[in-house]
Amino acid sequence: MSVAITLPAQAGYAGVLRTTAAAMAARCNLTYDRLEDARLAIDEAFAQVVAFAEPDATVECTFQEAPGDLRFVISGATRLLTELPTDSFSWTVLSALADELRAEVELGRLAIHVRLLEPQDVHA
Amino acid sequence: MDAQLREQQIASHTGLVHHVARRFRGAADYEDLVQVGMLGLIHAVDHFDSDQGSSFSTYAVPSITGAIRHHLRDHSTSIKVPGRLQESAARVSRAVDQLTQQLGRSPTVAEIAQLTGTSQDSVLEAIEANHAHTTVSLEDEQSPLGSLGIIDSELEAVETRMAIRQALQALAPADRSVIEQRFYQGRTQSQIADDLQISQMQVSRIIGRTLTQLRASLGGI
Numbered sequence: 001m002s003v004a005i006t007l008p009a010q011a012g013y014a015g016v017l018r019t020t021a022a023a024m025a026a027r028c029n030l031t032y033d034r035l036e037d038a039r040l041a042i043d044e045a046f047a048q049v050v051a052f053a054e055p056d057a058t059v060e061c062t063f064q065e066a067p068g069d070l071r072f073v074i075s076g077a078t079r080l081l082t083e084l085p086t087d088s089f090s091w092t093v094l095s096a097l098a099d100e101l102r103a104e105v106e107l108g109r110l111a112i113h114v115r116l117l118e119p120q121d122v123h124a
Numbered sequence: 125m126d127a128q129l130r131e132q133q134i135a136s137h138t139g140l141v142h143h144v145a146r147r148f149r150g151a152a153d154y155e156d157l158v159q160v161g162m163l164g165l166i167h168a169v170d171h172f173d174s175d176q177g178s179s180f181s182t183y184a185v186p187s188i189t190g191a192i193r194h195h196l197r198d199h200s201t202s203i204k205v206p207g208r209l210q211e212s213a214a215r216v217s218r219a220v221d222q223l224t225q226q227l228g229r230s231p232t233v234a235e236i237a238q239l240t241g242t243s244q245d246s247v248l249e250a251i252e253a254n255h256a257h258t259t260v261s262l263e264d265e266q267s268p269l270g271s272l273g274i275i276d277s278e279l280e281a282v283e284t285r286m287a288i289r290q291a292l293q294a295l296a297p298a299d300r301s302v303i304e305q306r307f308y309q310g311r312t313q314s315q316i317a318d319d320l321q322i323s324q325m326q327v328s329r330i331i332g333r334t335l336t337q338l339r340a341s342l343g344g345i
Contacts, residue, residue: 018252019252022248022251022252023248026233026234026247029234031230032220032230032232032233032251033312033324034230035233036251036313036328039332040331044335044339088342089342090339092308093335096306120229122232
């Protein structure tokens, strides 16, 4: 199943995404470790999109839910002309949290793709 | 540095102080924030070494932010979480640690709900409550470097690394150690909690709070 949210590119809205990410992580039956990672990852990815957003931009976030597998994409109109810098602290944090991570700048939009997998064999 | 040059340096960077102070507006009296931020700027002027290769702004912003944050930490009351939620957060915290021991892995929300005899939604609510007093006050900050256009024009890779190292150095040693273990050594929150003999929810809180702090001092980089 997928869930989509549109919100203003303003740091104050990060909480909405954190809460949603936690709820989605629970739906995917991720462990608490991974749930906390999901909250941090979405916070960091959102902050990156906001940091490089066009003024008055909106941000779109789509979650894909599967057992032990949470995916989300955060995107918004961006001031970036080339690629998202990957020597930032934010990117280091995201790389440590995500199992798969990719950023793309295309047609004036920055999109960050994040995937978190449950490594534990969880029987629920 | 001669006194006149120093004065000049300070005067020409007061805009930077206002930029940073504006991000904290609402958290305290604006004039107070500017005044405290000025102390941070003066400290930066007195300690800046242009031979290190980074720009003055890159050096000064963490110093200004740090001074303001210090002031806020000393003068702020933490956000109140209702007693009911506090209790359930404590119950969930204990359950997480107990289940991690029992299962030899981190528990799922369903497992936590089962042990505490509540719904999954209540567990999620408790997890949010655990973070409530650490994130709210810093939420509405804008990236000062980004808004000044510094990221695009000035910051080269070397400076970025320096700024990151500086910001990490400015953390309390215990916080820095947690961040390094989680993000540079790839250890999980439960492993760190086990090592430090604290609850995993405490580790979560430290990481959440410290990342917010780092993001503010690094301003998007």
